[in-house]
Amino acid sequence: MMLGSIFVIPGVYVYIKRSIGYEIPQTLPFGYWLPFDPYQDIKYLFETVFVVMTCHCFLSALFMMAGDLLLMTFLSHITTQFALLEVRIKKLFDVPIDDQLVEAYPLGEVREKRLENDATSNHDEELENGIEKKLIFIIQRHRALIRFD
Numbered sequence: 001m002m003l004g005s006i007f008v009i010p011g012v013y014v015y016i017k018r019s020i021g022y023e024i025p026q027t028l029p030f031g032y033w034l035p036f037d038p039y040q041d042i043k044y045l046f047e048t049v050f051v052v053m054t055c056h057c058f059l060s061a062l063f064m065m066a067g068d069l070l071l072m073t074f075l076s077h078i079t080t081q082f083a084l085l086e087v088r089i090k091k092l093f094d095v096p097i098d099d100q101l102v103e104a105y106p107l108g109e110v111r112e113k114r115l116e117n118d119a120t121s122n123h124d125e126e127l128e129n130g131i132e133k134k135l136i137f138i139i140q141r142h143r144a145l146i147r148f149d
Contacts, residue, residue, distance in 0.1 A: 008054050
């Protein structure tokens with residue numbers, strides 16, 4: 001709304017001064033090409049053109065704002081996708097619990113679950129293949145996200 005007001009206020013100011021009685025030439029907010037002269041002495045012609053230009057001004061400001069918000073939404077979505085990849089990478093590798101990592105934190109819980117699963121399965125090769133598949137997926141996803149940027 002502020003962007004549209006910047007262009008319309010001078011015209012409104014001149015219109016108010018003219019209605020009070022000052023002899024000031026009429027001004028329009030924009031230099032449109034019109035198939036007629038909007039400054040003719042036809043009743044309400046200038047006012048009609050002024051209102052239409054004012055509506056165009058505010059509509060163009062709204063469309064610019066909508067485009068900016070759409071771009072911001074896309075960037076926010078890509079940022080969230082990168083954050084999700086970060087979570088996948090953190091869950092991929094074992095993090096030893098020491099005095100710095102509290103067991104109640106998500107990484108500590110993931111480590112406990114992984115240790116329980118490792119105790120039941122003795123297949124190191126399956127574990128390595130699973131990690132390799134997950135890592136390949138993460139790399140492919142990362143490349144796809146970089147293409148979107």
